[in-house]
Amino acid sequence: MYLNSIQLQDPNHYMQIAQSSLLPMLKGALYYTLPLTLITFSIGLILALLTALAKISSIKPLQWIARFYVSIIRGTPLLVQLYIIFYGLPSIHITINPFPAAVIGFSLNVGAYASEIIRAAILSIPKGQWEAGYSINMNYSQILRRIILPQAVRVSIPPLSNTFISLVKDTSLASLILVTEMFRKAQEIAATTYEFLLLYSEAALIYWIICFILSIIQQKLEGRFDKYVSH
Structure with missing residues (x-):
């Protein structure tokens, strides 16, 4: 009797919701998700390079500052960092809008993690390369x-x-x-349609497609660098 009382929605109902939500979510990805990723990754790489150079430098204060920064960022959850920047700083009268707050949070996070990658890559280069440079009167820079x-x-x-x-x-x-990126759009639409599973699954699919395309680009980049080195 209970099963008979369940009213299944017409499949066209789900299709209409999926189709109508696709464009807003793609706009969220195009206007916020991808720009946020590119901006924060670029800033994060600069921070990572500076941090890596500071950690391998012979100047102790720079080493301590870099190590403290990496330890703090890697030792705390990214979500907590974002909450401190956006919700915590207003308590000391520092208010940052959602998108800049996200840029700051993600950039600091990328900078800390990527610095270890760059530091390891620099240290992997044989010391003879440095000595060869000094032998022809090149400076450190x-x-x-x-x-x-x-x-x-x-x-x-x-x-x-x-x-x-x-x-x-x-x-x-x-x-x-409160950044209206792709998942935020999915949340907003789900709040009005109550089709949470459908919309969150649709968002997950879009994320997967974007990451799949990026993985293909990554493989091609690695192949080009390998060919460059082999020549």
């Missing part, structure tokens, strides 16, 4: 820019690409600080 970093880039491409792909998925956390 020239050796780093012309000899070490180009080789380190090739080594760090695979793990940095994985970081970028992970960042695409992590941007869904920005919905919790």
Whole structure:
């Protein structure tokens, strides 16, 4: 009797919701998710390079600052960091809008994790490369820019690409600080239609497609770098 009382929705009902929600979610991905990923990854790489260089430098204060920064970011959840920036700072009269708050949070996070990748890549280059540079009267900056970093880039491409792909998925956390990215759009539509499973599954599918495309690009980039090195 209970089963007979269940009213199944017409399949066309679900199809209409999926179709009508597709464009808003794609706009959320195009206007917020992807720009947020690109901006934060770019800023994060700069922070990562500076942090990595600070950690391998002979200047102790720089080492301590870099280690403290990496320890704090890697030792606390990303969601907590976003909440502190967006919801916590207003208590000391520092208010940041949702998108800039997300940029700051994700950039700091990427910078800490990617710094370890870059540091390991730089240290993987044989010391003889440095000595060869000094032997032809190149200074530290020239050796780093012309000899070490180009080789380190090739080594760090695979793990940095994985970081970028992970960042695409992590941007869904920005919905919790009111950034209207793709998952936030799915939440808003689900709140009015009550089709949570359908819409969250649709969002998951879009994330998967984006990450699948990025994985293909990653493989091609790695192949090109391997060919470049082999020649």
